[in-house]
Amino acid sequence: xxxxxxxxxxxxxxxxxxxxxxxxxxxxxxxxxxxxxxxxxxxxxxxxxxxxxxxxxxxxxxxxxxxxxxxxxxxxxxxxxxxxxxxxxxxxxxxxxxxxxxxxxxxxxxxxxxxxxxxxxxxxxxxxxxxxxxxxxxxxxxxxxxxxxxxxxxxxxxxxxxxxxxxxxxxxxxxxxxxxxxxxxxxxxxxxxxxxxxxxxxxxxxxxxxxxxxxxxxxxxxxxxxxxxxxxxxxxxxxxxxxxxxxxxxxxxxxxxxxxxxxxxxxxxxxxxxxxxxxxxxxxxxxxxxxxxxxxxxxxxxxxxxxxxxxxxxxxxxxxxxxxxxxxxxxxxxxxxxxxxxxxxxxxxxxxxxxxxxxxxxxxxxxxxxxxxxxxxxxxxxxxxxxxxxxxxxxxxxxxxxxxxxxxxxxxxxxxxxxxxxxxxxxxx
Numbered sequence: 303x304x305x306x307x308x309x310x311x312x313x314x315x316x317x318x319x320x321x322x323x324x325x326x327x328x329x330x331x332x333x334x335x336x337x338x339x340x341x342x343x344x345x346x347x348x349x350x351x352x353x354x355x356x357x358x359x360x361x362x363x364x365x366x367x368x369x370x371x372x373x374x375x376x377x378x379x380x381x382x383x384x385x386x387x388x389x390x391x392x393x394x395x396x397x398x399x400x401x402x403x404x405x406x407x408x409x410x411x412x413x414x415x416x417x418x419x420x421x422x423x424x425x426x427x428x429x430x431x432x433x434x435x436x437x438x439x440x441x442x443x444x445x446x447x448x449x450x451x452x453x454x455x456x457x458x459x460x461x462x463x464x465x466x467x468x469x470x471x472x473x474x475x476x477x478x479x480x481x482x483x484x485x486x487x488x489x490x491x492x493x494x495x496x497x498x499x500x501x502x503x504x505x506x507x508x509x510x511x512x513x514x515x516x517x518x519x520x521x522x523x524x525x526x527x528x529x530x531x532x533x534x535x536x537x538x539x540x541x542x543x544x545x546x547x548x549x550x551x552x553x554x555x556x557x558x559x560x561x562x563x564x565x566x567x568x569x570x571x572x573x574x575x576x577x578x579x580x581x582x583x584x585x586x587x588x589x590x591x592x593x594x595x596x597x598x599x600x601x602x603x604x605x606x607x608x609x610x611x612x613x614x615x616x617x618x619x620x621x622x623x624x625x626x627x628x629x630x631x632x633x634x635x636x637x638x639x640x641x642x643x644x645x646x647x648x649x650x651x652x653x654x655x656x657x658x659x660x661x662x663x664x665x666x667x668x669x670x671x672x673x674x675x676x677x678x679x680x681x682x683x684x685x686x687x688x689x690x691x692x693x694x695x696x697x698x699x700x701x702x703x704x705x706x707x708x709x710x711x712x713x714x715x716x717x718x719x720x721x722x723x724x725x726x727x728x729x730x731x
Contacts, residue, residue, distance in 0.1 A: 307335040308383060308496055309359055309461055313368035315521075316354050318692040328354050328693045330521040332368070336461055341487065341497040343511035345504070345550070347617070349573040351522030352500045353389075354693045356463050359498070360386050385454035385494070389466040389695060393438045393449055400425065400434035403453045410457070420456045427486060428452035429478075444475030451479070455486070455493075462487075462494035466501060480510060484534070502610045504550045508543055509536050516553050526553055551599065551609060571661040571690040574702040577611070577618040579653065579709035583641075585615050586624050586634065590642035594634040601632060622656040654710035663712065665690060666703065670713075670724045677723035680715070 316329040328351040336342055336359075344352045357363040359370055361381040370377040393402050403424055407417040425434060428448045438446055447470055454462055464483075468476035487497055501507050507514050511530055518525040528549065532542055588605065589596055596604075602612040616632055619625040624638035634642065641652045657663040669686055670676050680700065687696045687703070704722065707713030711725045 306337040306339075307371070308338060308373060309381065309498075310335045310371040311355070311359060311368065312371065314355065314358055314365045314370070315367035316351065316358060316363070316693075317366040326692075327366075327521040329358075329365075330523045332517075332522065332524055334359075334515060334524070336496050336498050338495050339490075340512040341484075341499060341510050343499045343501055343507035343514045344517060345501060345507055345514055345554070346517030346522065346525075347519050347554075348502075348575055348614070349522075349691075349693065350517040350519035351693060352517060353465055353695065355522070356386065356465050356498070356500060360384050360463055362386075383459055384461040384463050385457040385459040387447070387450045387454045387462065387464045387467045389469055389500075389698075393446060395438050398435050398437055399430055399441070399445075399449045399452075402438070402449050403456050406453055407456055420458065421452075424452040424456035427455055429482065442472075442475070444471030444479065447471050447475075447479060451483070458493050460493055460495050462497045464497060464499045467499070468501075468503075468506070476506075480506065484510060488534075502614070504547055504554070504609050505538055508532070508546050508550065509538055514550065516550070528553075547609075554613065571665060572621060573691050573694050574662065574699050574706070575614040575618040575621065576698055576702060577615040579706050581611070581615045582619045582622065582624065583649070585612075585619055585632075586638050586642045589625065589632060589634045590639060594639060596632055598627075598630050598632055621660065622653070623659070624656070650709065650711050653706075654712050657706060657710050657712055662687070662690060662699075662703065663707070666722075667712070667724065670722065675723070677721045680720045680722055683722050 311332055311334040314329055314332040315327065317325040317327050319325060328349075332355060334342075334355070344355065346352055354363065358365050359381065361370070361377055361379055370381070372381055372383055394405065397405065400421060404417050404421040407420055412420070425431060428451045430445070430448050430452055433441070433445065436445075438449070441449065447467055451467065468479050471479060483497070486492070487494055499507065499510055508530065514528045514530055516525045516528070517523065528546075530546060532546065536543060538547075585601070588601065598612060598616060599609075601607075602609045605612070616625065616627060619638070620627055623635055624641055626633045626635055637652065637656070641649055644652060658667070666683055666686065669683065670678055684696045684700050687694070687699050691699060704713060704715045708715065714723050714725050715721070716723070
């Protein structure tokens with residue numbers, strides 16, 4: 303076992319089964335150690351298996367190959383030394399904030415007084431005092447994440463696994479949460495003593511992590527590991543921090559926007575980057591105004607957008623064949639130029655046509671065509687997404703699918719009824 307390693311992954315590979323019965327390998331030969339008194343960050347593109355690796359380390363998912371060690375012993379079942387903060391919060395909507403925290407302690411069989419004591423302490427630590435009786439629907443995204451954090455802290459585990467824990471919060475709330483998590487970790491008289499953070503935000507990992515593990519994709523594997531020795535508290539405006547940010551950007555450009563070698567197999571369904579249609583349209587129009595090309599770093603600087611968001615937007619535009627990405631350049635395609643110069647209705651028509659080139663949109667459209675009145679419950683569509691993309695966050699993919707489909711007048715979604723339908727079927731009705 304690696305010195306001081308609390309939790310260690312050795313040679314982890316993970317396969318999922320596609321609907322056609324073929325295996326899809328999402329992790330390959332991953333070695334990773336989480337040591338005492340450190341924050342480790344996992345950074346990588348969508349679909350590289352970050353969330354899958356978290357589930358494997360937590361014991362929620364047995365690896366197809368390799369093993370997980372906890373304090374030097376092979377892990378069997380759930381990991382007794384870790385707590386997980388999920389990206390979506392994973393809260394029970396019928397429970398108050400306090401009940402959501404207490405329920406995991408009750409499941410551990412603790413006495414009632416101990417459950418109350420721990421839950422109250424975790425709620426204070428997460429900054430939720432006064433909101434104990436609030437239900438998830440009454441909380442902002444940032445406050446929901448605080449409830450998820452309090453629930454993990456209440457378990458008093460050595461290692462905290464955090465899967466993009468700040469992505470649902472606004473910028474100010476996220477910054478506050480990051481600071482509070484670091485403060486909790488630095489308090490040496492209490493747990494957690496180590497944190498594994500999954501993120502796509504370069505500045506976030508430079509701010510928080512001591513080691514940054516960059517994953518490549520198809521299948522997910524360790525591309526490189528960078529040590530971050532910047533002293534705490536960290537000033538991201540300093541020259542040293544900026545050099546670390548630039549270094550990570552160079553690595554990620556190679557990992558996320560490589561020159562394409564071959565077309566992906568047509569049977570595969572592509573995961574959707576978490577970018578909005580308006581962000582993609584804005585990028586295309588930005589490039590058209592600059593002669594159809596620009597450097598990805600300059601795009602981030604000139605638009606004032608966080609680099610991770612720019613990368614996601616570029617990936618989405620490339621998936622729709624509106625741009626091409628030779629290394630760090632972003633170039634408009636012919637279809638991209640046509641889209642940029644089209645009127646509003648023509649833009650929707652072009653967008654709809656590009657969506658139907660994607661496997662997931664074709665599959666969902668076929669599903670809806672097979673349903674009465676061309677409509678299906680959102681849960682049915684989410685089940686199809688889970689089957690096609692088992693390693694992805696199905697709620698996030700569904701949300702992106704709905705937003706992109708609405709932009710192109712392909713899908714309509716009734717939030718009250720929870721039904722997705724074909725736009726043309728909705729018009730006929």
